[in-house]
Amino acid sequence: MRISKTIIFSIPALIFGGILIYFLLWNLFYSFTNWSPINSNYKIVGFATYAGIFASQHFQSTLTRTLMWTGGMFLAGNGMGIVFASLIFFLKNPRLRTIYSSLFLYPLAIAMSAVAIIWSWIYSPSEGIDTLLKYAGLPTFGFISNSAQALPSLILITIWVYSGLASVFYLAAFQNVSSDSIESARMDSAGPIVILRKILLPEAKNAFIVSSALLIIFSLRIFTIPYVSTGINPKTETSVLYLFNFFTYGYYAQAAAVSIIVIVIAIIVVIPYALFGIKRWINA
Amino acid sequence: MPENSAKFRNRKSGIRKVRRVAHHVVLIILAAFWIFPVYVLLVDSLKSTQGVLTTPILLPASSSLNSLISTFQVLMGQFFNSVVIAVGTAAISTFVGAMAAYYFYRVSSRINDVIFTIIAIATFIPFEVTAVPLDKLLITIGLFNSIPGLIFSFLIFFLPTGALLMSIFIAVLPKLTIESARIDGANDWTIFSKVVIPLTYPGLISTFIFILIETWNNFFIPLVATSTPNVSTVSLSLLSYTGGYGVLYNDSFAAALVASIFPLLIFVFLGRYFVRGLMAMGTGSKG
């Protein structure tokens, strides 16, 4: 039958998708072993590797940082996204709208490693913002060279990168609100803040779901910014850096177990989103 | 009460004027914050060594193209690698993704929905978790530290993305158009190449641009899949330009500019396609 011939069309994509699934299963399998440089003849150890990882203070601190990063991106990304989207939405000039939208979105088009380099110079105590503050006789921040501020400074960079992403979805949601209801609110002499709170935001629930899911997923996979600007550094190490470190030194079982933990967190985020989104992907 | 209402309107328009000014001021301040890193990037990649030694990065100084030119000469090989890899990955992912999307569009069944859902979810998994198996697989099939190996690795992530995006864009095609092509006697390949491809042109461009930018900017996969600079990509090469003590910051910024100029120009000129890809990715809408 012809249908069976049509399958040929899907095979290349299925192969590559299959490899991706295979990678996930690979992690699952080796997370139950003790494969490491000292145990190259690994054996199945059940949950022992997981137990070791969860017990390690080091892992706990990386997971805390990952969750802080995720939380920071979730709050600030959505917040800035709403601010940008509403400021842009109330612009009357369509050209200005386009210009500002692109302006807040362009960081996404820059290589993360370049972003990391630019910002680490901006944060540099000898050349960056702090230098100017010193000239002016003001107190300095320290940014990434200050252990308390290193993580928030890096989170700030990712907020700079990803806020525009959230604003795209909020702006789209605002633009979908029927202009009738906005106009009738205007006639009731409602100001922009009221319109935003009472009309636009309640209609932006989907935008909230989408941008939250994407912000969380992207913050889980953030690697380049801390890796390039501070290296594998106890002040800024997140779970994926921790995992990469295990990989570099050949602690494959540990790397696999951390991978599975990250995957589980990601899937917990993706599934509610998928329930919302994939139905549309399929029936679209 | 005509006078009364006139006064009322006056007061309102005063508030409105203040509000309009405040609106623009806030936007301009935020925009300045957002554009600031690019200002730094441009000013400092154009600084001469003299300027570097006398000014901090936030202040402009006399400009020269020297550092940009010399950095580009150093990174030319990697720049070229990046072009080949990004264009190759984006083209293959878009085309093959479109083929898969055509299949999922043509043949709808429960199993296909499940497969498609799994692939869609898998594309959102952080790719760092695949570091070890990817490394092992590349070594096993002999593609470690090679350009084909890099393209292969990228395809693992971006081919499913391509299929996902194209499925969204293909869905706007009326099923009747495909049915009438079948009645005209066309086989799948003819329908795909003569009908589907020309009619989903904007979606193809969006998918291509989206994957192109994502691939170009990716840092992690080259980090895992390569070990020598000759097969490295330009975004990975920036690693040697981080602000250690031996590096002058104009070289560092010049390298960042070299690594960013390609996706940045694409964003400036074809940004709407990138945004459309992003929208499709997020919401499944064809915007």
Added chain:
Amino acid sequence: MVNIKIGNVSKEFVKKKSTTKALEDIDLEIASGEFFGILGSSGSGKTTLMRIIAGLEVPTIGSVTFDDTIVSKDNKINVEVEDRNVGMVFQNWALYPHLTNYENIAFPLRVQRLNQGEISKRVREIADLLDIRAVLGKKPREASGGQQQRVAYARALVKNPSLLLLDEPFSNLDATIKDVARRYTREIQKKLGFTAIIVSHDPADIFSLSNRVGVINKSRIVQVGKPIDVYSAPATVEVARATGEYNILKVELKEEGNAFSANAGEDFVVPIENNVEINGSMAKSGILGFRPDEVIIYPISEKDVEVPKGFMECGTAEVAISSYSQGSFRVNLNLNHQDNSFFCLNNTPFPPGEKVKVFIKAGSPCIFDPDTNKIIPSFH
């Protein structure tokens, strides 16, 4: 020129958890060279039936046979759409928007890998036949609706199909060019001789084109026959309505000596020629059905009106409202029971409230069983 047999076809669609029956026990045979009409309202299953014949859907059970070849049977397609040599004109024409009209028409020939000269010759031949040579270089959306439709015809016919399927082909056309389109459809079919099946909800399409018609209602074929027979002796109320405008009245059936009548209140008694029996005894109540064009009315104030020839006097009714439609006035009439009303066509409007005498064409009314809506055949 193919003979089509549809044997006991049923089609179910499974969506999520619910199953819908689109077709049930369809048996049909369409002779080679015949122009067959499938008439039904939307949702009746007519489009599904056509798609099964085309090969775009597979019958859940039953078989479809082209000449001696079983093309699909019991949820399995033996001969794919591509190989059935079928031409199809869709309701919205489904032209390829990115191709010129010429390339649209040439598409089926390019698929067959004919050489350029042959393609050009055949496209021009069919374009001349359909008078669309002038728009060949344009894109479909640059041509008028009628031209687009003829491009769709040309595309369907250029490969000399043995079967042409028409899915509501006229419903997107302006009323003024519908008849022109119907005429060339008929002429081309006569000239080229292919078997044709038209699916429509509009009886005008069927009457102007088809040799035979199958009326489909709620997934079943209810009646098959010549259009005029189906029109004048509909098997059910639904068939009557599908084939044209139709009045129905709830009536009591009376027998007085040898005279039989259908009474809709005291003022409205329709004589019927024969008794109507259900299970061997005279039916008590029924549905009286007749066409609006088989009714003549006169104001009751007009004296000395003779019963028009071939008509019978049925009583009086009161005008509810008169409206204008397509060249004549549509007069809505109430009987003294509010729930019984009907309409007829007249050259002049009547003011609301005016009483009229009603005459119905002798022999035309039908009586239907009120429970099943099926016609009750008359006995002598």
